[in-house]
Amino acid sequence: MLRSRREGMPHWPLHVVLVGFTLFTIYPILWVLTIAFSGNQSLAIATLPEAPTVMDRLRAITPWPETWSFSNFVSVMTDQPFAKWMFNSVVVALGTTVLGVFLACTAAYAFSRFKFPGQRTGLMAFLVSQMFPGTLMLIPLYIILVQWLGLGSSRLGLIIVYATTSIPFSVWMLKGYFDTIPKDLEEAALMEGASVGRIFWTIILPLAKPAVAVTALFSFMTAWNEFILAATFMDQEEMYTAPVGLRFFVGGFSQQWGYFAAGSIIVSVPVVFLFLYLQKYLVSGLTAGSVKG
Amino acid sequence: MSASDPQQTGDGREGVADRPLPESEAPPSLHSADPRKGGQAPGAPRHMRVLAGLVLALGLVLALAHGLLSRTVEDLTVQREDRRALVSLHALTDLVERAEGSGDAARAVVSAWQDQMRAGSAVRVIAFSGIKLEASTFPEDVGDKAAPRRLAREEKPIYDRGQRLRTAVETNQEEGGARKAELETELLSNGGRQVSAPVEVDGSVVGMVEMATAPQAPAPKPGLGPLLLWWLVPLAACAGASFVVRKQGLRVVASVVAFAVGLGGYAAYSLRTLEHEVRESQEVVAAQLRTMAERAATVLAEQQLPAEPALRPGHWDADEFRRPLGLVSPAGEVDAAVLAERVEEVASGVRRTFGGLAVLGLAVLLFIGMGGLARTVETVVEHRQAYLYIAPAMVGMLVLVFFPFFYGITLSFTDSNLYNSSQPLSDTWVGLRNYVEILGDFTIAKRGSDGALVFNYLNFYYTLFFTVVWTVTNVAIGVSVGLGLALILNVQGLAMRPVYRVLLILPWAMPNYITALIWKGMFHQQFGVVNHVIRMFGGQGLAWFDSPATSFLTALTTNGWLSFPFMMVVSLGALQSIPAELYEAARVDGASRWQQFTAITLPALKPALVPAVILSVVWTFNMFNIIFLVTDGEPGGSTEILVTQAYKYAFQRYRYGYAAAYSTVIFGILLLYSMVQNRLSRATEAA
Amino acid sequence: MKNLRLMIAAVCLCALGLVSTPARAADSGKELVLWHAYRAEEKASLEKVVARFNAANASKGIKVKTLAVPYDAYADKISATVPRGKGPDIFIFAQDRLGGWIEAGNTVEPIDFYLEDEVRKRFIPSTMEAMTYRGTTYGLPLNYKVVTLIYNKKLVPTPPKSSGELVKVAKKLTDKKAGRFGLAYSYGDFYYHASLMNGFGGGVFGPGTTPTLNSAENVKSVEQVLKWVEKDGILPAEPSSALITSLFNEGKAAMVFSGPWFLGEIAKSVDYGLAPLPTLDEAGGKPMRPWMTVEGVYVSAPSKNKDAAFEVVKYLTSEEAAKMLALEGRQSPANQAVYKDAQVAGDKVLKAFRDQVEVAVPMPNVPEMSMVWSPATSAMNAILKKASTPKAAFDDAQKAVAKDVAGLRKK
CATH class of the missing domain: 3.40.190.10 (Periplasmic binding protein-like II)
Structure with missing residues (x-):
């Protein structure tokens, strides 16, 4: 079973490596789970009895709560309008995904299929915009979005900001992918009198599904995890997104790590499922774009 | 002028589906888009183009110059009126201070002063103790509102203004500098000006004197005559010339000359106007000073106020920090040398402005005159579909990404900080000073007292070095671990492959804020899991955050943990796209595993890995969260990377301009990197 | 097709969310x-x-x-x-x-x-x-x-009034091998250290917001910490707040200097009391003065x-x-x-x-305060890790803060 029939090389060393790495990977996540299910609020630090035995040490490093309790989850969901915040997050993240992917698709298609002056510069501009550190961006963004555009305290404002921040990566991804799609199909369609728009929607997009899925995932996560802009732009509690709600538990003088961990898990679950659902695209979408020919 | 260009007209429907596939041999119908294309229109329109360029360029520049001139004249007038009012205010304040700032004596001074003031002006004196209106000649302060009385609630701004002046005086004294304005001037709703000054008695600020002046006649607007003159005359000359001259090149030269004449003429006119204004201002202020000195002396005698120390009219004409301007002598004479200096200052300002305008105008003129505009319009129309597709994303980026970006770059040339962030950026302009300070500091390390090398962790080059080390090691680890795991996961027939894959992707999906803190906890010296494991095997625990090397290791582990899944997924995708037949063929040829790897796998991975590496270099270079949450620069700022350092300059040291310069330098480094990278990859592609 | 439907659903959901934006409160009253x-x-x-x-x-x-x-x-x-x-x-x-x-x-x-x-x-x-x-x-x-003394009543029947008493009580309760400590507080954290610093009459700013980090009093105050850590050995190493909580809850730290935020983290089984911070024998019986x-x-x-x-x-x-x-x-x-x-x-x-x-x-409310934290923390670390003498470390910190303050005021 663990032996590859064809080559005769044993698989078990590979499994050892994989299991090792998997443990390394999930260990911190198990701590998050432990804290969430412990019912306590402290960031678990393992302390030891006097003259610790090896077993004691082992217990101290095992991420397993001493008692299981759902109280953290219950408190998170009931003490504040967390469900409402999750809903806001869903709306904002989906809106960002739709808008971001749409804008990125059209731009990337143009960069890939048309030849026009400013093409290289434009593409470069998209990449370059990723390089300016965002430490001083908050106030200019606030001025533009809230003072000039009047989109304070609205989900639309957040969607626009998140979508634009996710565009550069998406454009690069999609352009690479579009480049690999042979042009024969479009030419044939053009001969039959189809418009460029039609070609784009009915031929290119379906073919680029994996890359679109990946950019959608990225846009979604950009919006899903962002906290500081959401907290700054929203002036009503019922308009907060889930990450904003999460940050109530930490920061300032007292930290409620139990709530925070439980909230983090609630917030992560949709993303993890999205990852699982999009897995098959993830692998091909991220790379096929750059593997030319 | 676009209408004068024949290429524009009628270029309509034919091009709707224009060349989506430019390189390919598209159907001929697509190519027949524009039969007129390439046929350059001869003579007349081109000469119109030059003229149109001149009309527009000169018109635009002169309009701007005119606008600036009227603004400056207005500013000068306001300045003059403020100075006049301030001279009067200072004289009065001097008297009020001699009257101890409050009581009947102060009221007597005010009423004596009011008698000699112009109609519509009014004065009030505020005493801080008891929040009182000590004296007032304002028309509303009569009857039961007559001074002295406590200030009413709606008069809070007056009191706050007084407190602001007091704080300013104290702050400037304490810091031994001139940071906060000790005088305030304000435009009233009726068009008059209000000036306020602190009252100092025995070295402490006890009150404030305010004076409202009557509305002034609006500043004289510079006439439109010169504007029209310097616009139309060169235009006519150029038009005439272009009928005579046949060569396009000469026409352009003629238009440039005409432009220069027009702008130069108006510049000379502006200069004269401003110089006159400046000189006249001094005369007016000097006259005011003489009158005020006389009056003050009269009131002083009338009210029998202490005459020692003597009145100092020289200090009355002062700037906002109450430092004498020195333009007018105490005796009320204009100091010619200082005045000449001031005029020269104004003149050089005018020259700079007009220099800038000339560049702008020439650019417009040549752009239109040489056909640049026509070509641009042509390009946009020709490729309108491509631009249409990009426009929505571009607009969003322009507004929300590039605008803040240029704002940041502009900020980097200023000394903007917490104290002056409300001032316009031009007031805090320092040119390249921030950059010089950042890039010109080479004290990376010095010899300590014991001869050991001590690094200066705040130095830019140290931080840059650390950031590069951080980026390189992280990306190297990410790529090697990711690639290694991908190779293993790609083994055919491996059991439980999907399970491993899902579990190994998890770090990517969790919010990194909490996992970073968990990692920090795991490196705790006494109780962290890492040291527990070390001790389990009989070792001694390490104090991880004590030395730069181990502290770096903690951040490296955390970030490695976070970033390898991305590389793994990228590699996995590339590996799966390699056809299995290639390996079969290689095996048949007797290639070893290593040979297969280098000959088939690596080349196939390259196109996938290179962009991924480029992106992750950029991301890691600016990886704020991990450093900030895990090491926070400990020990002593040695594990700070450039972005966290920039953040600290902005939010711990409140030096926004400096932090912006820091950010711009970071941007420059990354830009340079991507350009070099781009060159290299194109070179290798070509090879 | 399936994806199309999914997308339509998503768009509808978004539209729903956007439309249901609560109307801004009317400006009545x-x-x-x-x-x-x-x-x-x-x-x-x-x-x-x-x-x-x-x-x-x-x-x-x-x-x-x-x-x-x-x-x-x-x-x-x-x-x-x-x-x-x-x-x-x-x-x-x-x-x-x-x-x-x-x-x-x-x-x-x-x-x-x-x-x-x-x-x-x-x-x-x-x-x-x-x-x-x-x-x-x-x-x-x-x-x-404000930070005060929080103690485990089972281990410390009467809270110490002076630093001498504190050390005496704490020494008895300390057993480093077993991970027990008489006293635990974030002494490397400048905020907590301030109670000693102020107690000795030190501070961070003189008049006119000029930094005074390297004053003799500040040096003396940190020497006091060193004495507690090294000579008396009553404090744990690297005292992060999570660690202090764990120790106190497990009865392994008898006394803690902390504020009201700590009370919420104390386990229900621990019977605790609060008392003022002790006076400092070393500073002539003056009280510790927390920020x-x-x-x-x-x-x-x-x-x-x-x-x-x-x-x-x-x-x-x-x-x-x-x-x-x-x-x-x-x-x-x-x-x-x-x-x-x-x-x-x-x-x-x-x-x-x-x-x-x-x-x-x-705690000072001047903006210059934010420039103190980082150099002061570095100084504390350097001193506690024996990388530097107290005087030298505070001299460095003083230089750093003075430079930053000057940088802000430069015209």
Whole structure:
């Protein structure tokens, strides 16, 4: 079973490596789970009895709560309008995904299929915009979005900001992918009198599904995890997104790590499922774009 | 002028589906888009183009110059009126201070002063103790509102203004500098000006004197005559010339000359106007000073106020920090040398402005005159579909990404900080000073007292070095671990492959804020899991955050943990796209595993890995969260990377301009990197 | 096709979410907005106080609406919104950012004008000092937070009064091998160290906000820590706050220097008491003087209803409100009179903090304070890790802070 029939090389060393790495990977996540299910609020630090035995040490490093309790989850969901915040997050993240992917698709298609002056510069501009550190961006963004555009305290404002921040990566991804799609199909369609728009929607997009899925995932996560802009732009509690709600538990003088961990898990679950659902695209979408020919 | 260009007209429907596939041999119908294309229109329109360029360029520049001139004249007038009012205010304040700032004596001074003031002006004196209106000649302060009385609630701004002046005086004294304005001037709703000054008695600020002046006649607007003159005359000359001259090149030269004449003429006119204004201002202020000195002396005698120390009219004409301007002598004479200096200052300002305008105008003129505009319009129309597709994303980026970006770059040339962030950026302009300070500091390390090398962790080059080390090691680890795991996961027939894959992707999906803190906890010296494991095997625990090397290791582990899944997924995708037949063929040829790897796998991975590496270099270079949450620069700022350092300059040291310069330098480094990278990859592609 | 349907569903959901954006409150009457960063019972009690104010002022048409903002985003949110006139009418924040906002301008309204003497006298004087910047009052103090001595009653029957006693008691209870310590506190954290520093008569700024980090008193204070760590050996290494909590809850730390935030983390099984920090024999019997953080209520400068806003501020800091905040929100009000109330006076925790605050020093509210933290923390680390002598480390820190202060003032 663990032996590859064809080559005769044993698989078990590979499994050892994989299991090792998997443990390394999930260990911190198990701590998050432990804290969430412990019912306590402290960031678990393992302390030891006097003259610790090896077993004691082992217990101290095992991420397993001493008692299981759902109280953290219950408190998170009931003490504040967390469900409402999750809903806001869903709306904002989906809106960002739709808008971001749409804008990125059209731009990337143009960069890939048309030849026009400013093409290289434009593409470069998209990449370059990723390089300016965002430490001083908050106030200019606030001025533009809230003072000039009047989109304070609205989900639309957040969607626009998140979508634009996710565009550069998406454009690069999609352009690479579009480049690999042979042009024969479009030419044939053009001969039959189809418009460029039609070609784009009915031929290119379906073919680029994996890359679109990946950019959608990225846009979604950009919006899903962002906290500081959401907290700054929203002036009503019922308009907060889930990450904003999460940050109530930490920061300032007292930290409620139990709530925070439980909230983090609630917030992560949709993303993890999205990852699982999009897995098959993830692998091909991220790379096929750059593997030319 | 676009209408004068024949290429524009009628270029309509034919091009709707224009060349989506430019390189390919598209159907001929697509190519027949524009039969007129390439046929350059001869003579007349081109000469119109030059003229149109001149009309527009000169018109635009002169309009701007005119606008600036009227603004400056207005500013000068306001300045003059403020100075006049301030001279009067200072004289009065001097008297009020001699009257101890409050009581009947102060009221007597005010009423004596009011008698000699112009109609519509009014004065009030505020005493801080008891929040009182000590004296007032304002028309509303009569009857039961007559001074002295406590200030009413709606008069809070007056009191706050007084407190602001007091704080300013104290702050400037304490810091031994001139940071906060000790005088305030304000435009009233009726068009008059209000000036306020602190009252100092025995070295402490006890009150404030305010004076409202009557509305002034609006500043004289510079006439439109010169504007029209310097616009139309060169235009006519150029038009005439272009009928005579046949060569396009000469026409352009003629238009440039005409432009220069027009702008130069108006510049000379502006200069004269401003110089006159400046000189006249001094005369007016000097006259005011003489009158005020006389009056003050009269009131002083009338009210029998202490005459020692003597009145100092020289200090009355002062700037906002109450430092004498020195333009007018105490005796009320204009100091010619200082005045000449001031005029020269104004003149050089005018020259700079007009220099800038000339560049702008020439650019417009040549752009239109040489056909640049026509070509641009042509390009946009020709490729309108491509631009249409990009426009929505571009607009969003322009507004929300590039605008803040240029704002940041502009900020980097200023000394903007917490104290002056409300001032316009031009007031805090320092040119390249921030950059010089950042890039010109080479004290990376010095010899300590014991001869050991001590690094200066705040130095830019140290931080840059650390950031590069951080980026390189992280990306190297990410790529090697990711690639290694991908190779293993790609083994055919491996059991439980999907399970491993899902579990190994998890770090990517969790919010990194909490996992970073968990990692920090795991490196705790006494109780962290890492040291527990070390001790389990009989070792001694390490104090991880004590030395730069181990502290770096903690951040490296955390970030490695976070970033390898991305590389793994990228590699996995590339590996799966390699056809299995290639390996079969290689095996048949007797290639070893290593040979297969280098000959088939690596080349196939390259196109996938290179962009991924480029992106992750950029991301890691600016990886704020991990450093900030895990090491926070400990020990002593040695594990700070450039972005966290920039953040600290902005939010711990409140030096926004400096932090912006820091950010711009970071941007420059990354830009340079991507350009070099781009060159290299194109070179290798070509090879 | 399936994906198309999914997309349509997503678009519909978004549209639904966007449409259901709650309409902005109509400008009927005077609606005042109050921002704060409280949560849990602190938030609940504040909201209760506000509700009571609203009920009493309904006839005047004044209504206060509260908004909780996560602490991590709160300061940035204020800095971004208030100066642009989009912020609240009233906000609550600790005094540490006060100076910065005043210097930045158009954020905090000075209130001396409104302030009658009887209101001024309501408060513990040092808390009022925290609300004053360059001689002008900018807010009224609501609550304060201060570090005190928290001890495990089972291990320490009577809390030590002086540093000598402290060391004696702690030594007995320390067994390093077993991971037991007589005393645990974040002594490497400059905020906690301040109680020793101030106790020895040191400080961070002299007049005119010139840094005085390398003063002889500061050096002496850190030598005291070194003595406790090395010679007496009563403190654990690398004392992070999570570690201290664990130790105290497991009965492995007998005494802790910490503030009210620590109480919520104490396990139910631990019977604890509070006492003032000990006096310092080494400083001639002077008390340890912790830094105090004061949460002030401020009227925002661009507010359209400053008069009404000030009435709210006055009510929030009144005795009636203070009692609710103290008993239900577990806060320590800055209002003095409330401590005469039987219920409050009978509360050992509130009483202990009230006693401690008598000797506490308000943490500086000047913006230059934010430049102190990093160099001071580095100095503390260098000293504790023996990488540097106290004098040399503080000299370095002094240089760094002086440079930053000069950098800010440069013209």
